[in-house]
Amino acid sequence: MNILLLGSGGREHALAWKISQSALCDSLYIAPGNPGTATCGTNVSLSVNQFDAIVSFCLEKQIDMIVVGPEDPLVNGIYDYIKSNAKTSQIIVVGPSKQGAMLEGSKAYAKAFMQRHSIPTASYKEFTKENYNEGLEYIGAHTLPVVLKADGLAAGKGVVIALTREEALQTFSSMLISSQFGSAGDKVVVEEFLSGVELSVFALTNGDQFVLLPEAKDYKRIGEGDTGPNTGGMGAVSPVPFADEAFMKKVIQKVVEPTIRGLREERIVYKGFVFFGLIKVNNEPYVIEYNCRMGDPETEVVIPRLQSDMVELFLAMEYGKLNQQDIHTDPRSAATVVVVSGGYPGDFEKGKVVHGMDRTWGKDTLPFYAGVQSNGQELITSGGRVFAVTSFGSNLGEAVEKSLMEIEHIRFEKMSFRKDIGYEFR
Numbered sequence: 374m375n376i377l378l379l380g381s382g383g384r385e386h387a388l389a390w391k392i393s394q395s396a397l398c399d400s401l402y403i404a405p406g407n408p409g410t411a412t413c414g415t416n417v418s419l420s421v422n423q424f425d426a427i428v429s430f431c432l433e434k435q436i437d438m439i440v441v442g443p444e445d446p447l448v449n450g451i452y453d454y455i456k457s458n459a460k461t462s463q464i465i466v467v468g469p470s471k472q473g474a475m476l477e478g479s480k481a482y483a484k485a486f487m488q489r490h491s492i493p494t495a496s497y498k499e500f501t502k503e504n505y506n507e508g509l510e511y512i513g514a515h516t517l518p519v520v521l522k523a524d525g526l527a528a529g530k531g532v533v534i535a536l537t538r539e540e541a542l543q544t545f546s547s548m549l550i551s552s553q554f555g556s557a558g559d560k561v562v563v564e565e566f567l568s569g570v571e572l573s574v575f576a577l578t579n580g581d582q583f584v585l586l587p588e589a590k591d592y593k594r595i596g597e598g599d600t601g602p603n604t605g606g607m608g609a610v611s612p613v614p615f616a617d618e619a620f621m622k623k624v625i626q627k628v629v630e631p632t633i634r635g636l637r638e639e640r641i642v643y644k645g646f647v648f649f650g651l652i653k654v655n656n657e658p659y660v661i662e663y664n665c666r667m668g669d670p671e672t673e674v675v676i677p678r679l680q681s682d683m684v685e686l687f688l689a690m691e692y693g694k695l696n697q698q699d700i701h702t703d704p705r706s707a708a709t710v711v712v713v714s715g716g717y718p719g720d721f722e723k724g725k726v727v728h729g730m731d732r733t734w735g736k737d738t739l740p741f742y743a744g745v746q747s748n749g750q751e752l753i754t755s756g757g758r759v760f761a762v763t764s765f766g767s768n769l770g771e772a773v774e775k776s777l778m779e780i781e782h783i784r785f786e787k788m789s790f791r792k793d794i795g796y797e798f799r
């Protein structure tokens with residue numbers, strides 16, 4: 374098969390690494406990719422939202438399957454765009470329809486979906502400019518902390534946990550009235566704060582059947598001990614020790630199955646990954662958010678642990694055979710540590726020369742490239758998250774230590790990373 378993978382982060386490097394190992398994959402193209410994905414296939418300089426150029430490329434290279442990495446093109450409707458063109462409608466698209474992607478693209482849509490299908494989640498109400506005063510009253514009477522969420526995509530920045538009523542009212546006004554998040558904040562979800570431990574669970578589904586991939590825990594805050602502002606993710610571990618068999622059974626029965634049943638009942642076309650952002654409260658799972666794609670950096674631990682053939686799973690998804698698939702998982706622990714540009718998630722400088730990536734890595738380590746480009750001779754930083762260094766170990770502590778030891782060989786000006794990934798489990 375000829376496969377086109379969309380995206381350019383560490384997640385896409387991990388997916389490209391995995392897809393390229395499948396005997397079912399003849400050619401792999403990655404658009405736009407990065408220097409890491411270039412070692413797994415051919416990078417193509419196309420942006421993920423240039424749908425017309427993507428279609429032309431698919432026709433030229435006789436692409437059989439498109440795997441969509443990030444949420445943006447999904448929320449913008451790439452699935453429907455490909456399927457509605459007679460020349461490309463037979464291409465397998467791994468990723469949901471525009472309607473399915475609304476589970477991530479609109480927090481209000483996701484909350485209403487969960488409510489319709491009795492899926493456990495924080496209590497909430499949604500507000501627009503029309504019922505602004507009602508929102509002020511709701512916040513005024515709400516327990517603290519209270520969580521405010523801009524409805525649309527806001528690059529992970531649209532969630533505010535307000536500790537005081539003043540902060541909550543101020544945030545509410547800057548989202549709805551001052552349009553702090555642009556049109557993403559035209560609607561605001563105000564919800565109950567849940568206190569517990571978080572984990573990420575991933576399913577591959579065709580809207581009817583599903584398989585679960587290994588679960589992971591992401592470390593979102595920039596600072597050690599989970600302090601400072603939220604980032605896209607500073608590291609991840611898999612498996613998650615508190616996600617034992619009994620808890621995962623609850624996750625399947627109370628969250629995953631009702632979600633897939635909901636998609637089926639509502640005839641929402643969904644062939645792709647569902648990422649359940651969960652929180653465990655009093656030993657019960659609650660959904661914090663849905664994403665319509667894999668997580669980053671979670672993919673960098675989930676995919677290396679997956680021993681099943683990825684392309685075979687995608688074909689089983691397409692042809693209704695997911696329930697005949699066994700998922701084989703590496704029993705070892707995996708950890709990834711993300712190396713970032715100094716200043717991230719705030720302002721940071723790009724263009725720093727990276728040293729040390731051309732070394733021979735330890736046999737249990739996989740370096741995944743993210744915000745980095747090649748100028749032909751050197752690697753140059755081009756983003757906030759630059760690399761994710763994944764290692765295997767017989768336990769999480771050993772896996773993290775191996776990644777930290779490998780990172781000692783990487784150097785670029787102002788590089789930074791957390792040394793405490795997986796700290797609760799080590």
Ligand code: AMP
Pocket residue numbers: 495520529531532534564565566567568571593650661662
């Ligand atoms: P999201 O962008 O929806 O992933 O939210 C970002 C982060 O905010 C989550 O990973 C949680 O740590 C936190 N968060 C979101 N909603 C809630 C909630 N209802 N209660 C507690 N924490 C939350």
Ligand code: GLY
Pocket residue numbers: 591605606664667668669670671
């Ligand atoms: N690591 C969280 C995400 O991908 O949304």
